[in-house]
Protein backbone atom coordinates (compact mmCIF):
# COMPACT_ATOMS: atom_id res chain seq x y z
CA UNK A 1 0.00 0.00 0.00
CA UNK A 2 1.39 3.38 -0.89
CA UNK A 3 1.32 6.30 1.50
CA UNK A 4 2.64 9.83 1.74
CA UNK A 5 5.71 9.89 3.91
CA UNK A 6 7.70 12.76 5.42
CA UNK A 7 11.37 13.14 4.59
CA UNK A 8 14.04 15.59 5.65
CA UNK A 9 17.09 15.65 3.42
CA UNK A 10 20.22 17.70 3.98
CA UNK A 11 20.83 19.95 1.01
CA UNK A 12 23.82 22.15 0.53
CA UNK A 13 27.55 22.10 0.02
CA UNK A 14 30.74 23.05 1.81
CA UNK A 15 29.59 26.61 2.20
CA UNK A 16 26.51 25.60 4.15
CA UNK A 17 23.19 23.91 3.92
CA UNK A 18 20.32 22.58 5.95
CA UNK A 19 17.58 20.02 6.23
CA UNK A 20 14.78 20.44 3.70
CA UNK A 21 11.33 18.96 4.19
CA UNK A 22 9.66 16.79 1.60
CA UNK A 23 6.41 14.91 1.35
CA UNK A 24 6.75 11.99 -0.93
CA UNK A 25 4.96 8.86 -2.07
CA UNK A 26 6.21 5.64 -0.54
CA UNK A 27 5.29 2.20 -1.83
CA UNK A 28 5.53 -1.24 -0.41
CA UNK A 29 8.92 -2.87 -0.64
CA UNK A 30 10.86 0.34 -1.18
CA UNK A 31 14.16 1.34 0.36
CA UNK A 32 15.42 4.80 1.28
CA UNK A 33 17.38 5.06 -1.96
CA UNK A 34 14.15 4.57 -3.94
CA UNK A 35 12.66 7.53 -2.15
CA UNK A 36 15.69 9.70 -2.81
CA UNK A 37 15.38 8.75 -6.48
CA UNK A 38 11.70 9.64 -6.43
CA UNK A 39 12.57 13.03 -4.95
CA UNK A 40 15.06 13.54 -7.78
CA UNK A 41 12.46 12.53 -10.33
CA UNK A 42 9.59 14.56 -8.99
CA UNK A 43 10.66 17.41 -6.74
CA UNK A 44 14.38 18.07 -6.62
CA UNK A 45 16.07 17.18 -9.91
CA UNK A 46 19.37 18.64 -8.76
CA UNK A 47 19.60 16.61 -5.55
CA UNK A 48 22.97 14.84 -5.53
CA UNK A 49 23.41 11.31 -4.31
CA UNK A 50 25.84 8.53 -5.10
CA UNK A 51 24.79 4.99 -5.87
CA UNK A 52 25.56 2.12 -8.17
CA UNK A 53 24.34 -1.35 -7.41
CA UNK A 54 21.23 -0.97 -5.28
CA UNK A 55 22.18 -4.32 -3.84
CA UNK A 56 24.39 -3.44 -0.89
CA UNK A 57 27.52 -4.47 -2.75
CA UNK A 58 29.16 -1.38 -4.21
CA UNK A 59 29.36 0.69 -1.05
CA UNK A 60 28.41 3.93 -2.83
CA UNK A 61 25.17 4.93 -1.18
CA UNK A 62 26.41 5.45 2.38
CA UNK A 63 24.53 8.14 4.26
CA UNK A 64 23.08 8.77 7.69
CA UNK A 65 19.46 7.85 8.10
CA UNK A 66 17.76 9.08 11.24
CA UNK A 67 21.23 9.67 12.53
CA UNK A 68 22.48 6.16 11.87
CA UNK A 69 25.20 5.56 9.31
CA UNK A 70 23.72 3.11 6.80
CA UNK A 71 23.48 2.13 3.17
CA UNK A 72 20.48 3.84 1.62
CA UNK A 73 19.81 0.90 -0.64
CA UNK A 74 19.69 -1.55 2.24
CA UNK A 75 17.43 0.45 4.53
CA UNK A 76 13.87 -0.67 4.05
CA UNK A 77 11.10 1.86 4.42
CA UNK A 78 9.14 -0.79 6.27
CA UNK A 79 11.47 -0.34 9.24
CA UNK A 80 9.93 3.10 9.86
CA UNK A 81 6.47 3.99 11.08
CA UNK A 82 4.32 5.55 8.37
CA UNK A 83 4.02 8.82 10.30
CA UNK A 84 7.73 8.92 11.13
CA UNK A 85 9.87 11.59 9.51
CA UNK A 86 12.90 10.02 7.90
CA UNK A 87 15.97 12.24 8.00
CA UNK A 88 18.77 11.65 5.52
CA UNK A 89 22.09 13.46 5.80
CA UNK A 90 25.50 12.99 4.20
CA UNK A 91 28.33 11.25 6.06
CA UNK A 92 29.53 13.71 8.66
CA UNK A 93 33.19 12.85 8.82
CA UNK A 94 34.15 13.67 5.25
CA UNK A 95 34.01 16.96 3.37
CA UNK A 96 30.68 17.41 1.65
CA UNK A 97 30.63 17.99 -2.10
CA UNK A 98 26.93 18.43 -2.61
CA UNK A 99 23.83 17.23 -0.78
CA UNK A 100 24.36 13.57 0.06
CA UNK A 101 27.67 13.23 -1.74
CA UNK A 102 30.89 13.50 0.22
CA UNK A 103 34.53 13.41 -0.73
CA UNK A 104 35.82 10.12 0.64
CA UNK A 105 39.40 10.72 -0.53
CA UNK A 106 40.61 10.45 3.07
CA UNK A 107 40.06 6.72 2.82
CA UNK A 108 42.02 6.33 -0.40
CA UNK A 109 44.89 8.25 1.12
CA UNK A 110 44.85 5.98 4.17
CA UNK A 111 44.65 2.90 1.96
CA UNK A 112 47.79 3.94 0.15
CA UNK A 113 49.66 4.37 3.43
CA UNK A 114 49.36 0.68 4.28
CA UNK A 115 52.46 -1.11 3.11
CA UNK A 116 51.37 -3.59 0.48
CA UNK A 117 51.55 -7.36 0.81
CA UNK A 118 55.17 -8.39 1.14
CA UNK A 119 55.82 -12.04 0.29
CA UNK A 120 59.19 -13.65 1.02
CA UNK A 121 61.81 -12.39 -1.42
CA UNK A 122 62.61 -15.78 -2.91
CA UNK A 123 59.00 -16.68 -3.53
CA UNK A 124 57.73 -15.96 -7.01
CA UNK A 125 54.14 -15.29 -7.90
CA UNK A 126 52.61 -18.64 -8.75
CA UNK A 127 54.63 -20.35 -6.05
CA UNK A 128 52.43 -19.24 -3.18
CA UNK A 129 51.21 -22.23 -1.21
CA UNK A 130 48.96 -21.74 1.76
CA UNK A 131 46.74 -23.90 3.91
CA UNK A 132 43.09 -22.99 3.95
CA UNK A 133 42.98 -22.62 7.74
CA UNK A 134 45.84 -20.12 7.56
CA UNK A 135 44.04 -17.77 5.22
CA UNK A 136 40.56 -18.32 6.58
CA UNK A 137 40.82 -15.80 9.34
CA UNK A 138 41.57 -12.88 7.08
CA UNK A 139 38.99 -13.87 4.51
CA UNK A 140 36.29 -12.35 6.67
CA UNK A 141 37.93 -8.97 6.13
CA UNK A 142 37.79 -9.37 2.37
CA UNK A 143 34.03 -9.06 2.49
CA UNK A 144 34.50 -5.32 2.88
CA UNK A 145 32.63 -3.31 0.25
CA UNK A 146 34.49 -0.08 1.04
CA UNK A 147 31.39 1.81 2.02
CA UNK A 148 33.38 3.73 4.65
CA UNK A 149 30.54 3.67 7.11
CA UNK A 150 32.99 2.44 9.73
CA UNK A 151 35.49 5.17 8.89
CA UNK A 152 32.69 7.72 9.12
CA UNK A 153 31.39 6.49 12.45
CA UNK A 154 34.63 6.07 14.36
CA UNK A 155 34.53 8.84 16.93
CA UNK A 156 38.32 9.21 16.87
CA UNK A 157 37.99 11.11 13.60
CA UNK A 158 34.28 11.83 13.45
CA UNK A 159 34.49 14.06 16.52
CA UNK A 160 38.13 15.04 16.11
CA UNK A 161 39.20 16.28 12.73
CA UNK A 162 42.71 16.83 14.12
CA UNK A 163 43.25 13.07 14.48
CA UNK A 164 42.81 12.39 10.79
CA UNK A 165 46.50 12.73 10.05
CA UNK A 166 47.51 10.12 12.59
CA UNK A 167 44.70 7.62 12.44
CA UNK A 168 43.95 5.29 9.56
CA UNK A 169 40.54 4.28 10.83
CA UNK A 170 39.03 0.83 11.37
CA UNK A 171 38.93 -0.12 7.69
CA UNK A 172 42.68 0.27 7.26
CA UNK A 173 43.69 -0.98 10.67
CA UNK A 174 41.75 -4.05 9.66
CA UNK A 175 43.81 -4.19 6.48
CA UNK A 176 46.98 -4.03 8.56
CA UNK A 177 45.66 -6.86 10.74
CA UNK A 178 44.72 -8.87 7.67
CA UNK A 179 48.24 -8.62 6.33
CA UNK A 180 49.82 -9.29 9.71
CA UNK A 181 47.80 -12.51 9.89
CA UNK A 182 48.62 -13.45 6.31
CA UNK A 183 50.74 -16.60 6.25
CA UNK A 184 53.07 -15.28 3.57
CA UNK A 185 53.46 -11.69 4.59
CA UNK A 186 56.89 -10.81 5.93
CA UNK A 187 56.59 -7.10 6.66
CA UNK A 188 56.68 -5.85 10.24
CA UNK A 189 53.26 -4.42 10.84
CA UNK A 190 53.13 -4.32 14.61
CA UNK A 191 55.15 -1.20 15.13
CA UNK A 192 53.60 0.53 12.19
CA UNK A 193 50.08 -0.34 13.33
CA UNK A 194 50.70 1.56 16.52
CA UNK A 195 53.04 4.29 15.35
CA UNK A 196 51.90 5.08 11.83
CA UNK A 197 48.32 3.95 11.66
CA UNK A 198 47.27 5.04 15.12
CA UNK A 199 45.87 1.80 16.53
CA UNK A 200 46.18 3.37 19.98
CA UNK A 201 43.43 5.84 19.11
CA UNK A 202 40.96 3.00 18.97
CA UNK A 203 39.26 2.50 22.30
CA UNK A 204 37.43 -0.61 21.13
CA UNK A 205 34.01 0.94 21.56
CA UNK A 206 32.86 -1.09 18.55
CA UNK A 207 30.95 1.47 16.52
CA UNK A 208 32.74 0.32 13.38
CA UNK A 209 31.41 -3.17 13.99
CA UNK A 210 27.95 -1.83 14.75
CA UNK A 211 27.59 -0.05 11.42
CA UNK A 212 29.36 -2.46 9.08
CA UNK A 213 26.78 -3.60 6.51
CA UNK A 214 28.84 -6.71 5.81
CA UNK A 215 28.74 -7.63 9.51
CA UNK A 216 32.48 -7.95 9.65
CA UNK A 217 33.46 -8.24 13.30
CA UNK A 218 36.06 -5.54 12.86
CA UNK A 219 36.77 -4.88 16.53
CA UNK A 220 36.77 -8.46 17.81
CA UNK A 221 38.52 -10.11 14.92
CA UNK A 222 40.86 -7.44 13.60
CA UNK A 223 41.42 -4.54 15.99
CA UNK A 224 41.64 -6.36 19.31
CA UNK A 225 43.83 -9.16 17.86
CA UNK A 226 46.04 -6.46 16.37
CA UNK A 227 46.22 -4.69 19.73
CA UNK A 228 47.31 -7.96 21.30
CA UNK A 229 49.97 -8.39 18.63
CA UNK A 230 51.22 -4.89 19.34
CA UNK A 231 51.39 -5.73 23.04
CA UNK A 232 53.58 -8.72 22.14
CA UNK A 233 55.95 -6.44 20.36
CA UNK A 234 55.90 -3.26 22.37
CA UNK A 235 54.46 -3.70 25.83
CA UNK A 236 55.03 -7.24 27.01
CA UNK A 237 58.22 -7.50 29.09
CA UNK A 238 58.12 -11.31 29.12
CA UNK A 239 57.83 -11.65 25.39
CA UNK A 240 60.50 -9.02 24.96
CA UNK A 241 62.83 -10.90 27.29
CA UNK A 242 62.06 -14.20 25.62
CA UNK A 243 62.89 -12.74 22.24
CA UNK A 244 66.15 -11.33 23.56
CA UNK A 245 67.20 -14.63 25.02
CA UNK A 246 66.30 -16.68 22.01
CA UNK A 247 67.63 -13.93 19.76
CA UNK A 248 64.76 -14.41 17.44
CA UNK A 249 64.84 -12.06 14.56
CA UNK A 250 61.23 -12.55 13.76
CA UNK A 251 58.46 -13.25 16.21
CA UNK A 252 56.32 -14.89 13.58
CA UNK A 253 55.55 -18.43 14.59
CA UNK B 254 34.44 23.86 -6.45
CA UNK B 255 32.65 25.87 -3.83
CA UNK B 256 35.23 25.03 -1.21
CA UNK B 257 37.94 26.99 -3.02
CA UNK B 258 36.06 30.22 -3.25
CA UNK B 259 34.21 30.46 0.02
CA UNK B 260 36.33 30.96 3.08
CA UNK B 261 34.44 30.61 6.33
CA UNK B 262 34.09 33.97 7.99
CA UNK B 263 35.48 34.44 11.48
CA UNK B 264 31.97 34.34 12.87
CA UNK B 265 31.19 31.03 11.25
CA UNK B 266 31.41 28.29 13.90
CA UNK B 267 33.72 25.70 12.43
CA UNK B 268 34.41 23.21 15.20
CA UNK B 269 35.41 20.53 12.73
CA UNK B 270 36.49 20.88 9.16
CA UNK B 271 34.58 23.73 7.55
CA UNK B 272 34.18 21.51 4.53
CA UNK B 273 32.02 19.04 6.38
CA UNK B 274 28.28 19.20 5.98
CA UNK B 275 27.16 21.69 8.59
CA UNK B 276 24.59 19.98 10.73
CA UNK B 277 23.83 21.55 14.07
CA UNK B 278 22.41 18.59 15.94
CA UNK B 279 24.99 16.52 17.79
CA UNK B 280 23.09 13.48 16.66
CA UNK B 281 20.00 12.86 14.61
CA UNK B 282 19.39 9.47 16.09
CA UNK B 283 15.78 8.98 17.05
CA UNK B 284 16.09 5.71 18.92
CA UNK B 285 16.83 5.44 22.63
CA UNK B 286 20.60 5.37 22.18
CA UNK B 287 21.12 6.70 25.71
CA UNK B 288 19.45 3.72 27.35
CA UNK B 289 22.29 1.26 27.06
CA UNK B 290 25.04 3.55 28.45
CA UNK B 291 22.67 4.62 31.21
CA UNK B 292 21.94 1.06 32.26
CA UNK B 293 25.62 0.19 32.08
CA UNK B 294 26.43 3.10 34.32
CA UNK B 295 23.71 2.32 36.86
CA UNK B 296 24.69 -1.33 37.14
CA UNK B 297 28.41 -0.58 37.41
CA UNK B 298 27.85 2.14 39.99
CA UNK B 299 25.62 -0.17 42.01
CA UNK B 300 28.28 -2.84 41.87
CA UNK B 301 31.04 -0.43 42.87
CA UNK B 302 29.02 0.76 45.87
CA UNK B 303 28.23 -2.75 46.96
CA UNK B 304 31.77 -4.02 46.44
CA UNK B 305 33.33 -1.05 48.24
CA UNK B 306 31.03 -1.48 51.20
CA UNK B 307 31.73 -5.19 51.41
CA UNK B 308 35.45 -4.84 50.88
CA UNK B 309 35.78 -2.41 53.77
CA UNK B 310 33.25 -4.12 56.01
CA UNK B 311 35.78 -6.71 57.16
CA UNK B 312 33.08 -8.99 58.54
CA UNK B 313 30.64 -11.70 57.54
CA UNK B 314 32.85 -13.23 54.89
CA UNK B 315 33.37 -16.71 56.26
CA UNK B 316 30.94 -19.28 57.62
CA UNK B 317 33.24 -22.16 58.44
CA UNK B 318 32.69 -23.80 55.06
CA UNK B 319 31.88 -20.94 52.71
CA UNK B 320 34.09 -17.98 51.95
CA UNK B 321 33.14 -14.86 50.05
CA UNK B 322 34.96 -14.36 46.74
CA UNK B 323 35.82 -10.82 47.85
CA UNK B 324 37.94 -12.21 50.67
CA UNK B 325 39.56 -15.21 49.06
CA UNK B 326 42.41 -15.88 49.45
CA UNK B 327 42.43 -14.33 52.91
CA UNK B 328 46.09 -13.60 53.50
CA UNK B 329 46.29 -11.44 56.63
CA UNK B 330 46.86 -12.68 60.18
CA UNK B 331 43.69 -10.96 61.24
CA UNK B 332 41.57 -13.10 58.90
CA UNK B 333 38.77 -15.00 60.61
CA UNK B 334 40.23 -18.32 61.88
CA UNK B 335 39.97 -21.02 59.25
CA UNK B 336 39.34 -18.64 56.40
CA UNK B 337 42.84 -18.50 55.01
CA UNK B 338 44.04 -20.94 52.42
CA UNK B 339 46.17 -23.60 54.13
CA UNK B 340 47.13 -21.08 56.81
CA UNK B 341 48.97 -18.91 54.27
CA UNK B 342 49.05 -15.48 55.88
CA UNK B 343 52.07 -13.50 54.74
CA UNK B 344 50.54 -10.29 56.03
CA UNK B 345 51.05 -9.95 59.75
CA UNK B 346 49.19 -8.16 62.52
CA UNK B 347 50.18 -4.77 61.22
CA UNK B 348 47.60 -5.13 58.46
CA UNK B 349 44.63 -4.07 60.50
CA UNK B 350 42.10 -3.07 57.88
CA UNK B 351 40.09 -5.39 55.69
CA UNK B 352 42.11 -8.23 54.13
CA UNK B 353 39.93 -7.96 51.04
CA UNK B 354 41.85 -4.82 50.12
CA UNK B 355 45.03 -6.86 49.74
CA UNK B 356 43.70 -8.90 46.88
CA UNK B 357 40.90 -7.01 45.19
CA UNK B 358 43.31 -5.10 42.98
CA UNK B 359 43.70 -8.24 40.87
CA UNK B 360 40.06 -8.94 40.00
CA UNK B 361 39.48 -5.20 39.81
CA UNK B 362 42.44 -4.73 37.46
CA UNK B 363 41.34 -7.70 35.39
CA UNK B 364 37.93 -6.19 34.79
CA UNK B 365 39.16 -2.62 34.42
CA UNK B 366 41.51 -3.64 31.62
CA UNK B 367 39.07 -6.12 30.04
CA UNK B 368 38.35 -5.23 26.44
CA UNK B 369 34.62 -5.50 27.04
CA UNK B 370 34.51 -3.40 30.19
CA UNK B 371 36.72 -0.84 28.50
CA UNK B 372 34.07 -0.43 25.85
CA UNK B 373 31.42 -0.27 28.56
CA UNK B 374 33.04 2.41 30.66
CA UNK B 375 34.39 4.47 27.78
CA UNK B 376 30.84 4.69 26.55
CA UNK B 377 28.94 4.99 29.81
CA UNK B 378 31.31 7.10 31.92
CA UNK B 379 33.70 8.90 29.57
CA UNK B 380 31.07 9.22 26.89
CA UNK B 381 33.64 8.75 24.24
CA UNK B 382 31.43 8.08 22.47
CA UNK B 383 28.16 7.67 24.42
CA UNK B 384 26.73 5.77 21.45
CA UNK B 385 27.61 5.39 17.80
CA UNK B 386 27.21 8.54 15.72
CA UNK B 387 26.49 10.56 18.86
CA UNK B 388 29.06 13.30 19.31
CA UNK B 389 31.26 13.00 22.35
CA UNK B 390 31.50 16.02 24.64
CA UNK B 391 35.30 16.26 24.72
CA UNK B 392 37.39 18.74 22.80
CA UNK B 393 40.37 16.42 22.57
CA UNK B 394 40.78 12.71 22.19
CA UNK B 395 43.97 10.70 22.40
CA UNK B 396 42.56 7.22 22.89
CA UNK B 397 44.70 4.62 24.56
CA UNK B 398 47.99 6.12 23.48
CA UNK B 399 48.97 7.91 26.68
CA UNK B 400 49.20 7.37 30.39
CA UNK B 401 47.01 6.24 32.09
CA UNK B 402 44.95 4.51 29.43
CA UNK B 403 47.97 3.00 27.76
CA UNK B 404 48.18 0.81 30.87
CA UNK B 405 45.18 -1.08 29.56
CA UNK B 406 47.72 -2.93 27.45
CA UNK B 407 48.64 -4.85 30.60
CA UNK B 408 45.43 -6.83 30.38
CA UNK B 409 47.12 -10.16 29.76
CA UNK B 410 48.94 -9.96 33.11
CA UNK B 411 45.69 -9.50 34.94
CA UNK B 412 44.39 -12.39 32.91
CA UNK B 413 47.19 -14.61 34.26
CA UNK B 414 46.47 -13.39 37.79
CA UNK B 415 42.80 -14.09 37.17
CA UNK B 416 43.63 -17.71 36.41
CA UNK B 417 45.30 -18.05 39.81
CA UNK B 418 42.25 -16.53 41.47
CA UNK B 419 39.95 -18.84 39.57
CA UNK B 420 41.95 -21.80 40.80
CA UNK B 421 41.68 -20.58 44.38
CA UNK B 422 37.96 -19.92 44.09
CA UNK B 423 37.48 -23.38 42.57
CA UNK B 424 39.30 -24.84 45.56
CA UNK B 425 36.98 -22.80 47.80
CA UNK B 426 34.06 -24.47 46.06
CA UNK B 427 35.57 -27.86 46.83
CA UNK B 428 36.07 -26.82 50.46
CA UNK B 429 32.37 -26.07 50.50
CA UNK B 430 31.75 -29.83 50.46
CA UNK B 431 32.27 -29.66 54.22
CA UNK B 432 30.01 -28.65 57.03
CA UNK B 433 30.73 -25.55 59.12
CA UNK B 434 32.60 -27.77 61.57
CA UNK B 435 35.00 -28.72 58.80
CA UNK B 436 33.90 -32.32 58.19
CA UNK B 437 33.94 -33.52 54.61
CA UNK B 438 31.16 -35.19 52.68
CA UNK B 439 28.50 -32.52 53.05
CA UNK B 440 26.78 -30.35 50.57
CA UNK B 441 24.57 -27.31 50.81
CA UNK B 442 23.02 -24.63 48.66
CA UNK B 443 26.16 -22.64 49.44
CA UNK B 444 28.23 -25.34 47.75
CA UNK B 445 26.20 -24.88 44.58
CA UNK B 446 26.55 -21.12 44.82
CA UNK B 447 30.33 -21.32 45.10
CA UNK B 448 30.55 -23.84 42.26
CA UNK B 449 28.39 -21.67 40.01
CA UNK B 450 30.54 -18.66 40.82
CA UNK B 451 33.76 -20.50 40.00
CA UNK B 452 32.36 -21.86 36.75
CA UNK B 453 31.19 -18.42 35.65
CA UNK B 454 34.58 -16.94 36.42
CA UNK B 455 36.33 -19.64 34.42
CA UNK B 456 34.05 -19.08 31.47
CA UNK B 457 34.60 -15.34 31.69
CA UNK B 458 38.38 -15.76 31.80
CA UNK B 459 38.52 -18.35 29.05
CA UNK B 460 36.46 -16.16 26.75
CA UNK B 461 38.93 -13.29 27.23
CA UNK B 462 40.47 -11.67 24.16
CA UNK B 463 43.98 -12.03 25.58
CA UNK B 464 43.29 -15.69 26.20
CA UNK B 465 42.21 -16.02 22.58
CA UNK B 466 45.43 -14.38 21.49
CA UNK B 467 47.64 -16.51 23.71
CA UNK B 468 45.81 -19.67 22.74
CA UNK B 469 46.54 -19.22 19.06
CA UNK B 470 45.50 -15.79 17.85
CA UNK B 471 49.11 -14.69 17.75
CA UNK B 472 50.07 -17.40 15.26
CA UNK B 473 50.49 -16.86 11.57
CA UNK B 474 50.29 -20.50 10.70
CA UNK B 475 47.46 -22.35 12.32
CA UNK B 476 48.32 -25.34 10.15
CA UNK B 477 51.62 -25.79 11.98
CA UNK B 478 49.99 -25.84 15.40
CA UNK B 479 46.87 -28.02 15.17
CA UNK B 480 46.34 -28.22 18.93
CA UNK B 481 46.57 -24.51 19.48
CA UNK B 482 44.31 -24.00 16.49
CA UNK B 483 41.73 -26.22 18.19
CA UNK B 484 42.12 -24.23 21.39
CA UNK B 485 41.80 -20.99 19.51
CA UNK B 486 38.64 -22.17 17.78
CA UNK B 487 37.14 -23.12 21.11
CA UNK B 488 38.09 -19.88 22.82
CA UNK B 489 36.82 -17.94 19.81
CA UNK B 490 33.41 -19.52 20.30
CA UNK B 491 33.35 -18.47 23.94
CA UNK B 492 34.81 -15.10 23.03
CA UNK B 493 31.78 -14.37 20.90
CA UNK B 494 29.75 -14.20 24.11
CA UNK B 495 32.35 -12.41 26.20
CA UNK B 496 30.06 -9.51 27.01
CA UNK B 497 27.42 -11.87 28.35
CA UNK B 498 29.96 -13.72 30.48
CA UNK B 499 31.38 -10.43 31.73
CA UNK B 500 28.00 -9.39 33.12
CA UNK B 501 26.84 -12.76 34.36
CA UNK B 502 30.08 -13.39 36.20
CA UNK B 503 29.95 -9.93 37.74
CA UNK B 504 26.48 -10.62 39.09
CA UNK B 505 27.72 -14.05 40.11
CA UNK B 506 30.48 -12.64 42.29
CA UNK B 507 28.18 -10.11 43.96
CA UNK B 508 25.42 -12.62 44.60
CA UNK B 509 27.86 -15.20 45.93
CA UNK B 510 29.28 -12.65 48.30
CA UNK B 511 25.80 -11.60 49.37
CA UNK B 512 24.85 -15.21 49.99
CA UNK B 513 27.89 -15.84 52.17
CA UNK B 514 27.31 -12.57 54.02
CA UNK B 515 23.69 -13.44 54.78
CA UNK B 516 24.64 -16.87 56.04
CA UNK B 517 27.58 -15.51 58.03
CA UNK B 518 25.56 -12.84 59.80
CA UNK B 519 22.81 -15.29 60.60
CA UNK B 520 20.07 -13.82 58.44
CA UNK B 521 19.32 -17.31 57.29
CA UNK B 522 20.93 -20.67 57.57
CA UNK B 523 22.49 -22.30 54.57
CA UNK B 524 20.12 -25.17 53.63
CA UNK B 525 22.03 -28.44 53.52
CA UNK B 526 21.38 -31.44 51.28
CA UNK B 527 23.45 -33.93 53.25
Ligand code: SF4
Pocket residue numbers: 153154155156169170201202203204205206207208209219223
Ligand atom coordinates in the same frame (compact mmCIF):
# COMPACT_ATOMS: atom_id res chain seq x y z
S1 SF4 C 1 36.24 0.17 17.80
FE1 SF4 C 1 38.00 1.49 17.50
S2 SF4 C 1 38.16 1.77 15.30
FE2 SF4 C 1 36.10 0.92 15.71
S3 SF4 C 1 34.84 2.73 15.84
FE3 SF4 C 1 35.49 2.27 17.93
S4 SF4 C 1 37.36 3.47 18.27
FE4 SF4 C 1 36.94 3.44 16.05
Ligand code: SF4
Pocket residue numbers: 059143144145146147148149150151171208211212213214215216218
Ligand atom coordinates in the same frame (compact mmCIF):
# COMPACT_ATOMS: atom_id res chain seq x y z
S1 SF4 D 1 34.64 -2.70 6.96
FE1 SF4 D 1 32.40 -2.74 6.76
S2 SF4 D 1 31.80 -0.64 7.27
FE2 SF4 D 1 33.96 -0.58 6.89
S3 SF4 D 1 34.19 -0.01 4.75
FE3 SF4 D 1 34.19 -2.25 4.83
S4 SF4 D 1 32.09 -2.89 4.55
FE4 SF4 D 1 32.05 -0.70 5.03
Ligand code: FES
Pocket residue numbers: 050051052053054055056057058059060061062071072073074
Ligand atom coordinates in the same frame (compact mmCIF):
# COMPACT_ATOMS: atom_id res chain seq x y z
S1 FES E 1 23.97 1.35 -4.15
FE1 FES E 1 25.56 -0.10 -3.98
S2 FES E 1 25.66 -0.37 -1.84
FE2 FES E 1 23.92 0.90 -2.05
Ligand code: FES
Pocket residue numbers: 363367368369370408412457458460461462463464495499
Ligand atom coordinates in the same frame (compact mmCIF):
# COMPACT_ATOMS: atom_id res chain seq x y z
S1 FES F 1 38.94 -9.23 27.32
FE1 FES F 1 37.51 -9.27 28.92
S2 FES F 1 38.61 -10.44 30.35
FE2 FES F 1 40.05 -10.27 28.77
